[in-house]
Amino acid sequence: MTTTVLEGLSASARGVVHRGAKSCDCAGATVLADRHDGTVVRHGDIVAKAHAPDADRSELAVRTAVAAHPALAGILLPPLAIPGAELHGRAVSFWPHGTPVDPEAPDEAPWEQAATLLARLHRTPTAQLPGPVPQMRGPVKAALAVARMRKAGPHPAAAPVEGAWSTLPAWARAEAPMPHATTLCHGDLHLGQLVRHPTPGGAWLLIDVDDLGLGAPAWDLARPAAWYAAGLLDPDAWTRFLGAYRAAGGPAVPADGDPWPALDTAAQALTVQTAALAIAKSRAESRELDDVELAVVHACDRIAALPPQLAPGAPK
Structure with a gap:
């Protein structure tokens, strides 16, 4: 800038x-x-x-x-x-201005509050909102991340990322309309998108509307799901996040049972997005990938190696 x-x-x-x-x-x-x-x-x-x-x-x-x-x-x-x-x-x-999440206090991260806010967002009736409400930009951001990686030039870690990207259905690559895109979604959910309301003892609120729009609500759970699947998010934090979302009536996953059939495609797309950005940034900064970035690249390798019948979007 x-x-x-x-x-x-x-x-x-x-x-x-x-x-x-x-x-x-x-x-x-x-x-x-x-x-x-x-x-x-x-x-x-x-x-x-x-x-x-x-x-x-x-x-x-x-x-x-x-x-x-x-x-x-x-x-x-x-x-x-x-x-x-x-x-x-x-x-x-x-x-x-609101008070952001403290990155130095991971044990105090408001996972339950984030999940509850998402569930409330996803349950918002859209007919009464100003419009027309645009499409949520999550898949577009994933595609832009891959394009940024490619523009950065060759990298030895790019192959598994490209392999995982190729397994995703067209809508997750922003090449086709997102199915069932009728829910109000944030589009770029992570803990940096929460602040405490600027009043003493204020509640947590979501910020950053640049990617807000109608879409599949699973996308908003995809980043923590991807982190959990890659071993980067503590299982207890993931369990608390998912449980709070379900308790608040969030529609992205079933009220009980296995959530992964609903989350797999979006979580894998966010894994690719994260890995692609890591590669692009590492090239721009002339450095090696760090351990966290390598974990996401390895997760892409596992995605690319999935049998066709288990790939995202494959008939179950």
């Missing part, structure tokens, strides 16, 4: 915090994220986000309006009632 964009975004956040004020004695803006798909800065209790350059403006407007709708109160962090802006051709939105 160029300094010009960061400075402009910081000035936008400052302008919202100090509307009408001629001077500001508080600390400057803090960069919370600076990636190719979005830049986020905080100034005081305001967060300003510059969305991806290629973000569809009309779809983003609907997604933001959905987050502000009363039906999503207590589920999604609502945007501030401030007209959207533009910065160097990128849409900018404004949000209240």
